[in-house]
Amino acid sequence: MHPGRLRLGVNIDHVATIRNARGGDHPDPVRAAQIVAQVGGDGITAHLREDRRHIRDDDLKRIQDATDLPLNLEMAATDEMLAIALRHKPHAACIVPENREERTTEGGLDAAGLHNRLAPLVSRLVDAGIRVSLFIEADPRQLEAAIRLGAQIVEFHTGEYAHAAGEQQAIELKRIADMAALAVKNGIEPHAGHGLTYENVQPIAAIPQLAELNIGHYLVGEAVFVGLEAAVRRMRDLMDDVR
Ligand SMILES: CC(=O)[C@@H](O)[C@H](O)COP(=O)(O)O
Numbered sequence: 469m470h471p472g473r474l475r476l477g478v479n480i481d482h483v484a485t486i487r488n489a490r491g492g493d494h495p496d497p498v499r500a501a502q503i504v505a506q507v508g509g510d511g512i513t514a515h516l517r518e519d520r521r522h523i524r525d526d527d528l529k530r531i532q533d534a535t536d537l538p539l540n541l542e543m544a545a546t547d548e549m550l551a552i553a554l555r556h557k558p559h560a561a562c563i564v565p566e567n568r569e570e571r572t573t574e575g576g577l578d579a580a581g582l583h584n585r586l587a588p589l590v591s592r593l594v595d596a597g598i599r600v601s602l603f604i605e606a607d608p609r610q611l612e613a614a615i616r617l618g619a620q621i622v623e624f625h626t627g628e629y630a631h632a633a634g635e636q637q638a639i640e641l642k643r644i645a646d647m648a649a650l651a652v653k654n655g656i657e658p659h660a661g662h663g664l665t666y667e668n669v670q671p672i673a674a675i676p677q678l679a680e681l682n683i684g685h686y687l688v689g690e691a692v693f694v695g696l697e698a699a700v701r702r703m704r705d706l707m708d709d710v711r
Pocket residue numbers: 479481482515517542564571572573603661662663
């Protein structure tokens with residue numbers, strides 16, 4: 469059981485997607501971060517992609533200056549992103565797989581296969597006092613790799629769960645629940661995220677070992693209709709109803 473309340477990290481990438489659609493500065497992801505802070509969000513997640521399709525380098529400091537919420541910087545395992553993380557010193561850095569062609573993150577990081585590339589990067593981040601999260605599939609081999617790498621956090625990719633239905637969704641849910649329990653047994657804090665919505669969040673939120681959910685695209689979509697404040701509040705309520 470995670471001793472504290474299940475935290476909600478709000479990913480504001482797609483506020484920046486709308487902003488960048490016209491090349492201007494509205495809507496500002498920083499204003500979104502401030503609203504998240506005002507309505508009970510527990511953290512801000514921002515994915516600085518190599519192609520800067522949404523979050524941009526200057527957004528990071530503005531977000532950090534604008535709210536006291538912890539910033540979870542999602543980043544690829546590259547020297548460029550390591551230097552940026554060391555410069556900004558976010559609360560946490562979540563290492564995610566990334567390629568230009570993808571529309572969005574398509575799966576978890578291959579922490580096992582990339583051990584030699586990840587090891588120096590993880591230790592540099594840990595040494596700088598940045599909590600390191602690895603965005604992985606709920607798979608024992610990937611979890612073991614994260615333990616070996618010395619990551620403090622794993623974030624389980626919930627995309628397969630989110631896109632599954634019926635029996636397959638139950639199988640994905642059990643996989644995540646089993647790995648969350650194993651993570652805690654090994655002293656790693658388990659998080660989860662990707663593709664979570666009002667409709668599918670509660671079975672994930674009910675997993676007692678999970679400490680944090682990171683949710684973004686759906687909330688920004690809902691915000692178009694009801695506003696970001698109401699969207700975050702509803703997601704928060706749904707999580708609280710099962711924990
Ligand atoms: C790792 C993950 O699932 C998301 O946090 C990631 O940010 C998705 O990428 P986009 O935000 O570019 O869709």
